[in-house]
Amino acid sequence: xxxxxxxxxxxxxxxxxxxxxxxxxxxxxxxxxxxxxxxxxxxxxxxxxxxxxxxxxxxxxxxxxxxxxxxxxx
Amino acid sequence: xxxxxxxxxxxxxxxxxxxxxxxxxxxxxxxxxxxxxxxxxxxxxxxxxxxxxxxxxxxxxxxxxxxxxxxxxxxxxxxxxxxxxxxxxxxxxxxxxxxxxxxxxxxxxxxxxxxxxxxxxxxxxxxxxxxxxxxxxxxxxxxxxxxxxxxxxxxxxxxxxxxxxxxxxxxxxxxxxxxxxxxxxxxxxxxxxxxxxxxxxxxxxxxxxxxxxxxxxxxxxxxxxxxxxxxxxxxxxxxxxxxxxxxxxxxxxxxxxxxxxxxxxxxxxxxxxxxxxxxxxxxxxxxxxxxxxxxxxxxxxxxxxxxxxxxxxxxxxxxxxxxxxxxxxxxxxxxxxxxxxxxxxxxxxxxxxxxxxxxxxxxxxxxxxxxxxxxxxxxxxxxxxxxxxxxxxxxxxxxxxxxxxxxxxxxxxxxxxxxxxxxxxxxxxxxxxxxxxxxxxxxxxxxxxxxxxxxxxxxxxxxxxxxxxxxxxxxxxxxxxxxxxxxxxxxxxxxxxxxxxxxxxxxxxxxxxxxxxxxxxxxxxxxxxxxxxxxxxxxxxxxxxxxxxxxxxxxxxxxxxxxxxxxxxxxxxxxxxx
Ligand code: SF4
Numbered sequence: 001x002x003x004x005x006x007x008x009x010x011x012x013x014x015x016x017x018x019x020x021x022x023x024x025x026x027x028x029x030x031x032x033x034x035x036x037x038x039x040x041x042x043x044x045x046x047x048x049x050x051x052x053x054x055x056x057x058x059x060x061x062x063x064x065x066x067x068x069x070x071x072x073x074x
Numbered sequence: 075x076x077x078x079x080x081x082x083x084x085x086x087x088x089x090x091x092x093x094x095x096x097x098x099x100x101x102x103x104x105x106x107x108x109x110x111x112x113x114x115x116x117x118x119x120x121x122x123x124x125x126x127x128x129x130x131x132x133x134x135x136x137x138x139x140x141x142x143x144x145x146x147x148x149x150x151x152x153x154x155x156x157x158x159x160x161x162x163x164x165x166x167x168x169x170x171x172x173x174x175x176x177x178x179x180x181x182x183x184x185x186x187x188x189x190x191x192x193x194x195x196x197x198x199x200x201x202x203x204x205x206x207x208x209x210x211x212x213x214x215x216x217x218x219x220x221x222x223x224x225x226x227x228x229x230x231x232x233x234x235x236x237x238x239x240x241x242x243x244x245x246x247x248x249x250x251x252x253x254x255x256x257x258x259x260x261x262x263x264x265x266x267x268x269x270x271x272x273x274x275x276x277x278x279x280x281x282x283x284x285x286x287x288x289x290x291x292x293x294x295x296x297x298x299x300x301x302x303x304x305x306x307x308x309x310x311x312x313x314x315x316x317x318x319x320x321x322x323x324x325x326x327x328x329x330x331x332x333x334x335x336x337x338x339x340x341x342x343x344x345x346x347x348x349x350x351x352x353x354x355x356x357x358x359x360x361x362x363x364x365x366x367x368x369x370x371x372x373x374x375x376x377x378x379x380x381x382x383x384x385x386x387x388x389x390x391x392x393x394x395x396x397x398x399x400x401x402x403x404x405x406x407x408x409x410x411x412x413x414x415x416x417x418x419x420x421x422x423x424x425x426x427x428x429x430x431x432x433x434x435x436x437x438x439x440x441x442x443x444x445x446x447x448x449x450x451x452x453x454x455x456x457x458x459x460x461x462x463x464x465x466x467x468x469x470x471x472x473x474x475x476x477x478x479x480x481x482x483x484x485x486x487x488x489x490x491x492x493x494x495x496x497x498x499x500x501x502x503x504x505x506x507x508x509x510x511x512x513x514x515x516x517x518x519x520x521x522x523x524x525x526x527x528x529x530x531x532x533x534x535x536x537x538x539x540x541x542x543x544x545x546x547x548x549x550x551x552x553x554x555x556x557x558x559x560x561x562x563x564x565x566x567x568x569x570x571x572x573x574x575x576x577x578x579x580x581x582x583x584x585x586x587x588x589x590x591x592x593x594x595x596x597x598x599x600x601x602x603x604x605x606x607x608x609x610x611x612x613x614x615x616x617x618x619x620x621x622x623x624x625x626x627x628x629x630x631x632x633x634x635x636x637x638x639x640x641x642x643x644x645x646x647x648x649x650x651x652x
Binding site for chain 2: 006008009010012017044045047050051052066068069070071072073074
C-alpha cells in the first residue's frame with residue numbers, strides 16, 4: 001500500500017519533508033518511524049489524516065502520516 | 075515597586091502628576107494590578123474614549139528582578155473595541171525598566187485637550203510631562219527615532235502610532251525591544267486608542283543609575299530561578315522548538331490538524347501553508363543572514379522571536395508571530411512571507427493589532443473590496459490607515475465594523491474582537507475560551523490549543539465537545555495568574571507538564587516577597603482576577619448571551635473534518651462555575 005509520510009521541524013532536518021512510501025499491509029506508525037530513521041523518543045505528535053494517532057496505529061492505503069517533535073507557540 | 079504614578083490629563087491646564095503609596099493595591103502586578111484598578115476606579119458604563127476611562131500600565135510582580143522571563147507588561151482599560159474590561163500584554167524592555175524605577179503602575183486619567191500631544195519622561199529623579207506636537211501623526215518607528223535622539227540609546231519607549239492618535243478600535247501600544255525598535259505591542263482591544271484619547275503619544279522610561287529589584291530571600295530566589303530555568307530549557311517546546319522556529323512553527327501543525335482558518339474561515343487547510351511556515355521562515359532567515367532566534371527583552375531565555383530581513387539582508391521587521399502570519403497570510407489567502415513581513419512592519423509602525431487588522435482585511439476580501447490573495451491590495455489598505463482616509467479608518471476599526479459596512483455575514487468576532495488563528499470547529503477547547511473570556515475572542519486567555527493539538531498538559535480531543543469547558547476554565551484561571559506575575563505566557567508549556575517547574579515559579583514569588591504561597595493560592599489569585607473582570611463586564615451590560623460564537627460556526631461545517639462547534643450554550647455558561 002501507498003502512504004504519504006510528512007516530517008516537520010527538527011524531524012525533517014537531514015531527512016525529507018514529504019515522501020510517498022510503498023509499505024506492506026500491517027505496517028504500524030512505529031514501523032515507519034523506524035524505517036525513516038527517526039528516534040521514536042523525538043516524536044511527540046502523530047497525526048494520521050489530520051487526526052491525532054499513536055505509534056501502534058495500523059496504517060491504511062492512502063493514509064497521510066505527519067510526525068512532529070514537541071512544538072508550541074501562541 | 076512601592077508606588078503608583080498618576081497622571082491626570084486635563085481638557086484645559088497642565089497635566090497633574092502625583093505619586094502615591096500602593097495602598098490597597100499592594101502586592102499586585104501585571105493583569106492583577108490593571109484589572110483591579112479598572113474594576114475599582116473606572117465606571118463600567120463610561121465611554122472608553124472619555125475622561126472617566128483610565129489607562130493602567132503595570133509591570134508584573136516579578137518584573138525588574140533577576141527572574142528569567144519576567145519582562146511582560148500589562149496594559150489595561152475599558153476597551154474601545156469590545157466594551158469589556160481589557161488587559162493587553164506585551165514584551166519588550168518597558169516592564170523591566172518601569173519596575174526598576176519603582177512604579178507598580180502608571181495610571182493615566184482624564185482626557186487630552188484634543189490639540190496637544192504629550193510625552194512623559196520618567197527617570198530616577200522624577201516625572202516630566204511636556205507637549206511635543208512635533209510628534210503628531212508620526213508612526214512608531216519615527217517617534218522612537220526622535221525619542222532616541224532626545225533621551226539616548228538606553229531608554230525603553232512606549233508609544234502609539236497614527237492609529238492610536240486617530241483613536242481607532244484596533245490601535246495598539248508599542249514597546250521597544252532590546253534594539254530600541256517598536257516591535258512589541260499590547261495589541262488587542264484598542265488600548266492605543268485610549269492612550270490617544272488621553273493625548274499621550276509616548277512614555278520614555280530611563281532606569282540609569284538603578285539596579286534590579288532585590289528579593290527578600292536572595293539565596294532562595296537564586297535557587298528557585300535556577301530550577302525554573304532548567305525546567306524551561308529541558309522542555310521540548312521552550313528548549314528547542316520555540317527558539318529554533320518561533321511561534322510560527324504552529325502553521326504546519328494547525329494546517330495538518332485541519333484547524334487553520336483559511337479564506338475567512340471557509341476551510342481548515344491552506345494550500346500555501348508550507349510556504350509561510352516557521353520552518354520556511356527560519357530557513358530563509360538563516361540563508362539571508364537574519365536572526366531566527368532572538369529575545370524580545372533582556373532576561374528571556376526562550377527567545378521565540380527573531381529578526382526578519384529582506385533578500386538583501388536589510389531589516390524589515392521582527393519575525394512575525396504565528397497569529398500575524400495567519401491573519402495576514404492564510405486568512406487572506408496570501409502565501410508570501412516577504413509581503414507578510416512588510417504588513418507586520420506597517421502594523422507595528424502605524425500601531426495596529428495584527429490580528430484585528432489582518433482579520434478585518436480578510437473580511438473586506440470576503441466583502442469584495444479586494445480579492446483573496448491580493449497582498450499588494452492589503453498593503454495599500456494599510457497605507458490608507460496610515461493616511462487616515464475614511465476607508466483606512468474603517469479597516470483600523472476591526473472586522474466587525476468593516477463587515478457591517480460591506481454587508482458581510484461571515485464575521486469571526488466575539489464581543490467585537492477578532493477570532494485568531496485556530497478554527498473553533500476543529501480546536502474546540504480554545505473556542506470555549508473565545509466565547510467566554512472576559513476579553514472577547516482571545517487565544518492567550520486560555521490556550522486550549524496546548525492540550526487539544528500540542529498534547530501539553532494532557533490531551534483533550536480537539537474535534538469533540540467533551541472536556542473543553544473544564545479545560546478552558548482551568549487554563550483561564552492559570553493564565554490570569556501568570557499574567558499577574560509578568561512572566562511570558564510561554565512558560566505555561568513547561569509548568570503544565572512539569573510540576574517541579576511550577577513549584578519553582580511559586581518559590582520565586584515567595585522568595586521575592588517573603589511569602590509562603592502554595593499552588594492553590596496562585597489559582598485563587600487567578601480566580602480573583604477573573605471574577606473582578608467578569609463583574610466589571612456584567613456592570614457594563616454583558617450577559618451570558620454575549621458569551622457565544624457567531625452562529626455560522628454552529629451551522630457550517632469546516633472541511634476537512636466537517637465538524638461544527640457543538641459545545642452547548644448551557645455548557646458554555648458553566649465556565650465560570652468556580
Ligand atoms: S519567549 Fe518570546 S514572547 Fe516570550 S519573552 Fe521571550 S521573545 Fe518574548
